[in-house]
Amino acid sequence: MTTWLITAEETVIADGAAPHRQIEIIRKVHGNKTREEALVELHKAAKSHVPDSLKGTSRVVGRDSDGSCWILPKNGKGHPPCVIRFVEQIHP
Template sequence: MSTWLIIAEETAAATDGAASPRQIKVLRAVNGNKTREEALVELRKVAKSYKPDSLKTSRVVGRDSDGSFWVLSNSGKSHASCNIRLIERIYP
């Protein structure tokens, strides 16, 4: 079985309104020989509770067609966004 990583890919709004470079960080490793389906359950839990640094205001979380989650501003006034996804860890 695989080890899975839950990652956040965050893009914050720059002060001039342009998008800033994205930041990617590992939120959690899903160990213990979990199947992909079990890791997806963990992904959902993390996505529901994660508060990106760039979105301090109210936020909305939605699932994309590829199974990843988007965390967006609820007001629609912010250009910041965060995509939370599951990736398989590959060992060298």
């Protein structure tokens, strides 16, 4: 059985600290899903996910050629993007 992990990856900029990447699992897709079926779930997650850095900001969701999604501020200014990706979980 394949489990897909849908992750959100953001660049976090804290006051006075160097920017760092933060990755969180926002959804798990269980069952015998194909990559294409997992992509459908990825797109649903990207449309509904609101990154902390973009709360209260108008945003737009775009899809990259590899299937990942970008959540960007609609005006294109002031906020780092959030990338929504999926990976296959490897069970030990």
